[in-house]
Amino acid sequence: MAFIFTFSIVSNIYALTTQSELKYQGIDVSNWQGYIDYNQVKNSGIEIVYIKASQGTDIKDRYFDINYQNAKANGLKVGFYHFLTATNVEQANQEAVFFASVISRKTIRL
Numbered sequence: 252m253a254f255i256f257t258f259s260i261v262s263n264i265y266a267l268t269t270q271s272e273l274k275y276q277g278i279d280v281s282n283w284q285g286y287i288d289y290n291q292v293k294n295s296g297i298e299i300v301y302i303k304a305s306q307g308t309d310i311k312d313r314y315f316d317i318n319y320q321n322a323k324a325n326g327l328k329v330g331f332y333h334f335l336t337a338t339n340v341e342q343a344n345q346e347a348v349f350f351a352s353v354i355s356r357k358t359i360r361l
Contacts, residue, residue, distance in 0.1 A: 330361030
């Protein structure tokens with residue numbers, strides 16, 4: 252699935268369109284859900300999982316690795332997200348570097 256982002260500075264209109272009619276059922280998960288039975292998730296029709304990887308500059312989600320391993324083991328497509336806490340550009344850059352380090356060497360399908 253590919254996305255085309257169109258941003259207009261003049262009118263502040265943001266548009267997101269897909270190049271395909273392909274749609275997936277998905278969820279996002281983090282430590283708030285605790286341990287997840289990904290076999291049950293898959294059997295419910297879910298196809299994709301966005302997994303919380305990190306927060307701030309030093310917090311790796313405590314369920315990140317187990318969510319990643321179990322989602323992949325059940326054939327689900329995975330992607331990752333970072334919970335941003337930055338309040339300025341320098342902090343945002345530091346958080347981006349940390350997020351990249353957490354998800355490095357992972358197979359990303361979303």
